[in-house]
Amino acid sequence: MFNGLGDFLSSGTSWAFFIFALLAIGGAIFMISFTKVVHMVIAVALTFISLAGLYVILEAEFVAFVQVLIYAGAISILMIFGIMMTKHRQGEDEGPKRPWHEGLAILGAVGLFGILFYAIQKSTFVSSGSLDAGKDNTLEIGKLLYNVHVIPFEIMSVLLTVAFIGAIVVAKREED
Template sequence: MTGSFAAFFILSLLTIGGAVFMISFTRVVHMVISIGITFLSIAGLFVLLEAEFVAISQVLVYSGAISILMLFGIMLTKHDATDEGKSRAQKSWISFVAVAVFFILMFFAIQNAPWPNVPAEGTPDVSNVKQIGIDVFTKYVIPFELLSVLLLVSLVGAIIMAKKEGGKE
């Protein structure tokens, strides 16, 4: 067992565990913490894949910005801290069976898939950050700008919605 395999195993368990806890918890603050753990462990998986830029972006965008956005959402909404009770137990069994069937299907699909032994393309002396920057600002400049406009519109919409709800009370 190599160190990278052990790190992959630990990060995979953290990723899956955080996602399962995010679905299982009933308090919103606990959900945000568990999804933050999931985002950080996914960034660790990107580091293992030697995609450092994507890992740093994952930490900055998802673990930082999205988690803080969720916390603002918690503060701006009214939520009840009570549990659902008996109906939640029945839903959890149905969910467990569905996830188990999905896992078995995916396991057999992955085991029976033909995986070609193709070497990776590209030159190893080129920095992936430099190549990403060149691609974003040459080939993908229009989708990049459209994404920035979409984010700006969603930010303005969130501010307008928060102001309207604040004015009602």
């Protein structure tokens, strides 16, 4: 079961993967566990940046750049502005405490990690020697985005604009 563990730990890329994966999982767990919304947004931003690091390891630099620019930057800032525009009551009583919640969450996370570790150790991976990566990934993504998928791209931009305007209208209505 632990045959490939020595090979895994001897590579710097594997260590970087391990660190980014732990940060992404930790950010997700913190996001669920925190009670203050601003702390949740910071935890989500940590998860987004960790995922960008994983994309760099996978040699998908463009996707990593977009991950940092759009998700870690724009979405996190949009969430913080949304929090700032809404009214919050200070000093609200929290719901009933769940004493076993943290213990069960840790037990579930360790169990999931064990299952995934076992599945990865038992699986066989194909050598990547036959992969012919493109010379310019960004150029190919741009060609696909603006030639083949131009209609869904434009529909998505209109949808995001309408959602943003709707959020502003709802936030302004709450002020009145």
